[in-house]
Amino acid sequence: EVQLVESGGGLVQPGGSLRLSCAASRFTFSSYWMTWVRQAPGKGLEWVANIKQDGSDKYYVDSVKGRFTISRDNAKNALYLQMNSLRVEDTAVYYCAREGSSSSSAPLDYWGQGTLVTVSS
């Protein structure tokens, strides 16, 4: 079955940086759009960013534009989220997820277990 494993979370001070990774396996990674979704403690789900199969198209939620960068390495079956200028309000569990079809309105059919990012002084 499809497997997505996030890593790279941890404690970081406000203004700091962190790079999240998502290792994908058991499917043809290069054939799918991929997405990052986050969930602040006790709160709902928030979409963060997504990236096209070849990395040529990327979209971001307004609150992270200019601070976060999504990227992928299809040779390594890996998805990344570079997070700079982190704020307290970026504290959340970050999930990577696969978009289940080539449609722009595809469902997120597989999710990783998430990695916790805590921004605090």
Place this chain on the structure above:
Amino acid sequence: SYVLTQPPSVSVAPGQTARITCGGNNIGSKSVHWYQQKPGQAPVLVVYADSDRPSGIPERFSGSNSGNTATLTISRVEAGDEADYYCQVWDSNSDHPGYVFGTGTKVTVL
């Protein structure tokens, strides 16, 4: 930006039917997906494209979408259905396209 509104909570007795609404402007023109999330776990897709079920999801889960409201229906509710549920769409109409999640609904099985 596009907003999806869900009731914060729904309570239902075992064996009864739970209906969770997701309100959005002309949501009937969009493809709606639904996720179940249990405490400490990642979300799981339970309904996609308004009314389709992924493999392994019981037939008790169904969906509909029309006008300004999409609905997830859970028939013959079981204790294991207690979870948070989120609707989701892709908003392509704004200057900033992206996925939008609903506010979430906590389903409590009495």
